Amino acid sequence: MVEHDDDKLAAYRGKRDTGKSGEPAGDAETSDSGDGGRFVIQKHDASTLHYDLRLESDGVLKSWAVPKGPSTDPSDKRFAIMTEDHPLDYADFEGVIPEGEYGAGTVLVWDQGRYDNLRAGKQSDPKTMAQSLEEGLVEVYLHGEKLTGGYALKRIEGGNEEKSKWLLIKMRDEGADARRNPTSTEPKSVRSGRDLDAVAAESDDN
Numbered sequence: 616m617v618e619h620d621d622d623k624l625a626a627y628r629g630k631r632d633t634g635k636s637g638e639p640a641g642d643a644e645t646s647d648s649g650d651g652g653r654f655v656i657q658k659h660d661a662s663t664l665h666y667d668l669r670l671e672s673d674g675v676l677k678s679w680a681v682p683k684g685p686s687t688d689p690s691d692k693r694f695a696i697m698t699e700d701h702p703l704d705y706a707d708f709e710g711v712i713p714e715g716e717y718g719a720g721t722v723l724v725w726d727q728g729r730y731d732n733l734r735a736g737k738q739s740d741p742k743t744m745a746q747s748l749e750e751g752l753v754e755v756y757l758h759g760e761k762l763t764g765g766y767a768l769k770r771i772e773g774g775n776e777e778k779s780k781w782l783l784i785k786m787r788d789e790g791a792d793a794r795r796n797p798t799s800t801e802p803k804s805v806r807s808g809r810d811l812d813a814v815a816a817e818s819d820d821n
């Protein structure tokens with residue numbers, strides 16, 4: 616076990632028994648990658664199906680549950696609710712969280728890649744991810760396998776904390792496409808090529 620000098624993951628650990636759930640315990644060494652970093656969008660067939668958007672920042676994955684998932688149409692505003700910070704190695708997690716555990720259900724990696732913090736590159740008044748999260752305006756450029764281009768997260772209620780309410784909006788750029796509907800047409804994992812049923816079935820075999 617790695618000793619932690621902070622309790623950023625206290626909420627994560629408090630909600631689950633990772634020995635039973637099979638999820639990462641969050642013990643991996645973390646490195647400070649500066650601004651930008653990894654992102655992942657996990658499709659999570661829990662009590663209600665949703666997508667979890669996670670952005671690496673300051674050694675954890677900042678996380679939002681997005682009930683309808685991301686859109687590539689800039690006219691869509693997708694509701695997102697901030698959830699507890701997750702450990703960095705959660706970005707690799709696919710599997711089934713057993714019945715009775717927090718978030719019980721099947722998880723697959725729907726999209727992944729690197730992201731850039733667009734606000735850090737602004738000539739006037741650049742903002743770090745930490746400042747963006749505090750202000751409630753996050754602008755990132757996703758380099759994913761399904762999603763590319765800018766996305767804005769705008770906070771509409773609450774602070775930089777669990778259960779705050781946000782909107783996830785595609786920015787108008789080369790990645791915008793009102794006709795694409797990737798959550799419907801590209802349902803499978805970018806890690807394993809599996810759909811939710813296949814992930815669940817292979818978990819049953821274990």
Ligand code: MN
Binds near residue numbers: 661
């Ligand atoms: Mn979830």
